[in-house]
Every structure is written in C-alpha cells, then in structure tokens.
Amino acid sequence: MSRSSPKARRNDVQHRLGDRLASVRVLLVCGSGGVGKTSIAAAIALDEAMRGRRVCVLTIDPARRLAQAMGLDKLEDRERPVTLPDGAEAGGSLHALMLDPKTAFDRLVTETSTTDAERERILGNRIYQQISGASTGIQEYMALERLYELDRGGKYDLIVVDTPPASHARELLESPKRMLRFLEGRSLRWFLRPSAKVGRIGLKALGGSNGPIMNVLQRITGAEMLRDTSEFLESLQGIYGVVSDRFKVVERMFADEATGFLAVTSPERESVNEAVNFWELLEARRFRFVGTIVNRVEPDAPDTLSSLEALEAIEGIDESLAARLGAAQVDHAALAGRDQVRLDELADATGDALTVSVPRLARMVNDLDGLRTLAPPLYS
Numbered sequence: 157m158s159r160s161s162p163k164a165r166r167n168d169v170q171h172r173l174g175d176r177l178a179s180v181r182v183l184l185v186c187g188s189g190g191v192g193k194t195s196i197a198a199a200i201a202l203d204e205a206m207r208g209r210r211v212c213v214l215t216i217d218p219a220r221r222l223a224q225a226m227g228l229d230k231l232e233d234r235e236r237p238v239t240l241p242d243g244a245e246a247g248g249s250l251h252a253l254m255l256d257p258k259t260a261f262d263r264l265v266t267e268t269s270t271t272d273a274e275r276e277r278i279l280g281n282r283i284y285q286q287i288s289g290a291s292t293g294i295q296e297y298m299a300l301e302r303l304y305e306l307d308r309g310g311k312y313d314l315i316v317v318d319t320p321p322a323s324h325a326r327e328l329l330e331s332p333k334r335m336l337r338f339l340e341g342r343s344l345r346w347f348l349r350p351s352a353k354v355g356r357i358g359l360k361a362l363g364g365s366n367g368p369i370m371n372v373l374q375r376i377t378g379a380e381m382l383r384d385t386s387e388f389l390e391s392l393q394g395i396y397g398v399v400s401d402r403f404k405v406v407e408r409m410f411a412d413e414a415t416g417f418l419a420v421t422s423p424e425r426e427s428v429n430e431a432v433n434f435w436e437l438l439e440a441r442r443f444r445f446v447g448t449i450v451n452r453v454e455p456d457a458p459d460t461l462s463s464l465e466a467l468e469a470i471e472g473i474d475e476s477l478a479a480r481l482g483a484a485q486v487d488h489a490a491l492a493g494r495d496q497v498r499l500d501e502l503a504d505a506t507g508d509a510l511t512v513s514v515p516r517l518a519r520m521v522n523d524l525d526g527l528r529t530l531a532p533p534l535y536s
Contacts, residue, residue, distance in 0.1 A: 172510060174535050176446050177204060180416040182307060182315050182409065183446070186328065187420035188430060189321035192451040194222055195521045196420045196514070197318035199530035201250060202226075202238075204314050208245030212306055215318040216255045216299060225523050226252055233259040233302075241524055251312075253302075260298040261288040263305075268394035283388040295320050296331035297399075300406050307409070326437060329410070332403040336396070416446040421502075423453050423495040428502050435506045447510025449534065450499060455515045457489035 177183065177200070185197040194217040201213035212235060215222060223231045226238045231254035238250040262279060269275035278284055288294065299320060306315050319328050409415055419434050421427040431448045438445045462485065467478035495513075503511035514533045521527055 173200075173447070173512060174203075174207065176510065177314070177416070179414065180314065180444075180446065181414040182303065182317070182412075183416050183418060184317045184319055184328070185418050185420060186319050186434065187321070188427065191420050191422045191427060192514075193321070193420040194318050195225075195527070196449050196451060196530065196534070197316050198222060198225065198252075199521075199527045199534060200418075201252075201314075201316040202240075202524065202527050203531045203535065204316075205238075205240055205248045205250035206244045208248040209313040210247070210249045210311065211314045211316065212251045212253070212312045213316040213318065214253055214255060214299070214302060214306065216295065216320050217318060223252075223254075225521060225527055226250075227524060228252065232256070235306075241528065255295070255299055255302055257295045257298040258288045260301045261294065264301060264395060264398065265391070268398050270394070274391070277387065278391045281388050281391070282384045284391070287388075296328045297335045299328065300331060301402070304402060304405065304409075329437070329441075332399065332406050335399050336403060410441070410443050413444060416444045418446045419448045421448055421450055423450055423498045425498070428498050431502060432505045435509060445506070445509050447512060448502060448506065449512050449514060450495075450502065451514045452516040453499070453513040454488065454491040454495045456496075457485070457492040461485050461489060 183200070185193055185200070187193040194215055197215065198213055201211045205211040215231065223229065228236055228238065231252055233253060233256035235251040235253050238252055240248060240250055265278050265284075266275055269278065296319075299317065303315065303317055306312065417434075417438055419431045421431040428450075431450075435445050435448070462482070464478050464482050467473055467481050468475055470478075473481070499511060499513055512534060514530060517529065519526070521530065
C-alpha cells in the first residue's frame with residue numbers, strides 16, 4: 157500500500173488528538189522554552205476536562221499569566237480547582253498546580269526520615285537547603301516526584317505535565333538516573349557508612365560525624381561546614397533507596413501505553429529538528445509518542461494575491477500604502493509556504509505520529525476564553 161502524503165495524513169481523521177488522548181492517563185508535554193508549551197498544555201487540560209474527564213495540569217511556569225488564564229490569583233504546590241466554563245460535560249473537573257522543587261524535595265525527606273528529629277536536622281541543614289533550592293538537575297527529577305504523587309493518588313483520569321524546558325526533553329527522561337548517579341557518586345560514597353547501599357568506607361571509618369577525627373578536621377577548616385556536609389551525606393542513605401525504587405516505577409510509567417509524550421515546537425528549522433530528534437529518542441526507548449504540536453504557524457495565504465491595481469482601487473489606500481500591503485502579502489505567502497514545507501517534513505519524518513499545526517494568534521492567551529481558542533486547531 158502506498159504511503160499517504162503528510163498533508164493528507166494530517167487531515168484524514170477528525171478529532172484525532174482527542175481520539176489518541178482518550179487512552180492516555182499521563183501526558184508529558186515537552187519542548188524547549190519559548191514555543192508556547194505551557195499554554196498548549198493548559199489548553200489540552202482544559203479541553204479534556206470540558207469533555208468530562210477529571211484532569212490535573214502540573215506546570216513549572218511561575219508566570220502569573222497562566223494562573224490568571226485559569227481564573228486563579230496564583231498557582232502553588234498544591235492542587236487548586238479551576239472553574240470550568242459553561243458547556244462542560246458532566247463529571248469533568250480541572251485542577252492546577254505549579255511545581256516547587258524545594259517543597260517536593262522536602263516531602264521526599266519527610267517520607268524517608270525515620271524520626272521527627274532526623275527530618276528537622278536534614279531540613280535545617282545548610283548544604284541541604286542549598287541543593288534542594290537549586291534548579292539544575294533537581295527540577296526535572298522533582299517534576300517526576302510530583303507526578304508520582306499525583307498518579308499514586310488515583311484522583312484523576314488524566315494528568316498533564318508541562319515539563320521543564322529542555323531540548324528533546326532528554327534531561328527529563330534521564331533525571332532519575334542522574335539523581336541516582338549523584339547519590340552514588342564517589343565523593344559521596346566515601347563519606348557514607350559501609351552499611352549503606354551506596355557506601356563503601358566513610359564516616360564510620362572516621363569515627364562518625366562526632367568522632368575525634370571529624371573534630372580535628374572541623375577545627376582545621378575553621379567552620380561547621382564539614383559537619384553540615386557529613387550530616388547531609390549521611391541523610392542521603394534513606395533517600396537513595398526511595399529514589400532507586402521510584403526510578404523503576406518511573407521507567408515502568410514511561411513505558412506504559414497509558415503514558416503519552418507530546419512535543420510542542422515552532423516551525424523554525426532548529427525546533428523542527430529538535431522535535432524529530434525527540435521522536436527518535438522515544439522510538440528507541442519504545443515510549444508512546446502521541447505527536448507534535450507545531451505552534452505559531454503562519455496562517456495559510458490566499459491562492460491568489462491582490463495586485464497593486466486592486467489594492468490602489470480600495471478606498472482610503474494610496475499608492476504608497478498599496479505598495480507596502482503588496483509587499484506584506486508577498487512576505488506572508490513566503491512564510492506560510494515555508495511553514496507548510498516544515499510541517500510536511502516533520503510529518504514525513506515522524507511516521508504515524510500526529511503533526512498538528514496551531515496558527516499564530518493575534519493576541520496573547522490570558523484567560524480561559526483564550527485557552528479555548530486553541531482547542532479548534534488542536535482537535536480538528
């Protein structure tokens with residue numbers, strides 16, 4: 157059977173995105189920064205809730221405009237209900253929250269601490285406070301920690317995750333493994349007790365964190381930083397076991413047919429190439445790739461451009477303005493043609509995955525009505 161053209165494949169099934177999302181329980185919306193990923197994730201979450209599903213959208217975008225778009229004064233690291241517009245199907249609901257990596261890390265510490273005193277000692281540790289508040293490497297893993305918590309709760313039919321901006325989202329996929337490598341790194345293992353899963357020799361060999369050798373080293377440094385560091389490293393023993401177990405759960409979640417990955421990109425060459433690379437990465441891992449949303453596509457140009465004579469004949473348009481309008485429509489047609497070529501290339505490169513184009517809008521999305529204007533191109 158001959159393969160259909162990309163354009164035909166994009167137009168052959170009505171509501172194709174809705175059809176594919178019907179069997180998805182976790183949707184990870186991925187893409188680099190500045191392509192409108194957060195708005196697309198929110199629009200999908202809203203539309204699925206309008207269709208009668210219980211939906212939660214988890215975002216990492218601290219911008220107030222998304223909260224305002226959902227009718228909320230702010231988003232925080234707890235689920236907040238969003239009032240759905242009129243016309244929502246029965247049973248539908250929408251909740252939203254914003255990831256706070258440090259709050260998520262604090263919950264992980266609370267879960268792994270054996271006593272209240274141990275929890276307070278870790279949370280008050282200066283090294284822990286610095287690391288847990290850092291965004292590099294922590295944000296991606298904590299997004300998955302929050303996803304794990306939401307999925308385990310069983311309250312939602314669909315969880316939409318607006319993932320941290322990243323090329324190909326490779327950082328997100330690798331974050332559990334990177335966290336494990338951090339916890340079992342050589343510099344950490346040296347300090348940990350031999351009984352720890354990641355330990356060999358460490359504080360026990362030095363007489364413990366209160367031993368005489370540690371006291372001498374502390375006097376040499378002239379600060380309490382060494383004790384803070386050693387106490388923090390000791391605390392990682394319990395966290396390591398949990399992260400190791402969660403790594404297996406997350407890997408199973410990624411591979412589950414109920415988990416889908418959706419790329420958001422722009423029609424720019426670099427962005428299109430990133431989307432193709434992301435598809436190849438997921439294909440290699442046998443993860444479910446729902447498709448690519450190409451945002452801010454130049455609207456189709458008319459088949460026939462207006463001549464200068466026709467423009468000049470319009471009341472109120474002089475020769476100079478007609479020339480500028482003529483040049484603008486030529487530029488628009490060129491951009492629309494370029495974007496169409498990129499769309500075809502992307503659809504052809506990603507096989508049976510969806511390629512959905514969303515036209516460039518005339519205004520910013522800053523309320524629920526704005527989010528709903530994204531639904532027709534997404535779902536038609």
